[in-house]
């Protein structure tokens with residue numbers, strides 16, 4: 001009998017400090033950086049984001065999301081035999097945030113590692129966990145997306161600092177005789193490294209290069225829409241399904257205009273798109289599981305429905321994953 005993987009619980013967590021656009025506009029104005037609620041809403045759809053307090057790390061946000069997902073799945077940390085954390089804002093250079101999270105969770109002993117694919121990270125991590133479950137290497141995986149992007153934002157650069165937020169989302173993925181994850185499609189093209197990156201690195205005890213996020217927004221926008229369309233179509237084809245079979249598109253929450261363009265290309269009504277960017281901003285690898293958990297807990301998305309998850313981000317990386325919830 002074919003072995004599938006299936007999501008049995010979802011969870012998410014947002015740090016308590018919430019900044020509306022008005023709050024952020026006022027903070028930036030005090031530094032001489034000019035922006036407005038109107039500009040941010042019109043260009044991005046973002047109305048608020050959460051920022052973690054000093055001393056709170058990706059593993060802390062991931063821990064809360066993981067606990068909530070385990071509770072929803074009716075599982076204990078000891079049941080988990082694989083932890084994958086998708087993050088581009090790890091707690092340390094090493095060890096992995098997954099190992100730090102594992103220890104905080106009390107799930108010590110199971111395999112744990114990070115996936116670094118920026119905003120595509122959660123789709124990458126879920127596809128890897130699915131493969132490991134299908135091969136029998138794992139049977140109960142915790143897949144987490146967690147980010148503290150506020151730490152790598154340049155608050156003197158209005159073209160980027162208004163876009164991102166902090167948060168975490170998680171799913172428990174378990175072996176199952178019924179599907180589950182139906183198909184996935186992952187890609188990267190390293191020739192686009194420079195359009196979205198944090199170019200600095202640590203060397204000899206100092207940071208060399210710029211440790212803050214740099215982005216060519218228009219180049220990202222143009223690439224993102226086409227790549228998301230191709231990944232979605234390739235994933236559907238692998239499962240012998242079409243756009244008409246999708247109950248919900250759960251896209252990376254970068255920008256409402258990217259989501260609208262993608263939905264248009266897939267001939268999907270926006271009524272079928274889970275949208276949380278207004279309240280969360282772009283939380284990179286956390287954005288898809290955060291959106292998924294929000295939609296599950298509000299009753300918008302239901303067990304048995306067919307979901308297409310898709311992400312795109314720095315690298316350039318992109319991918320999609322089709323599943324029955």
Ligand code: ACO
Pocket residue numbers: 034035036039040043044119158159160162163196215216217218220221224252254255282284312313314
């Ligand atoms: N407030 C006010 N004005 C601003 C701001 C701001 N925060 N940021 C830029 N502007 C100004 C610019 O200076 C420019 O002014 P000018 O015409 O006088 O030179 C004007 O607004 C237009 O700037 P553009 O960069 O052309 O604005 P655009 O319409 O391209 O929107 C944006 C910028 C929102 C970043 C857009 O390019 C975009 O959505 N790109 C996708 C990138 C994205 O979402 N990245 C997220 C990370 S990647 C990912 O997750 C996939």
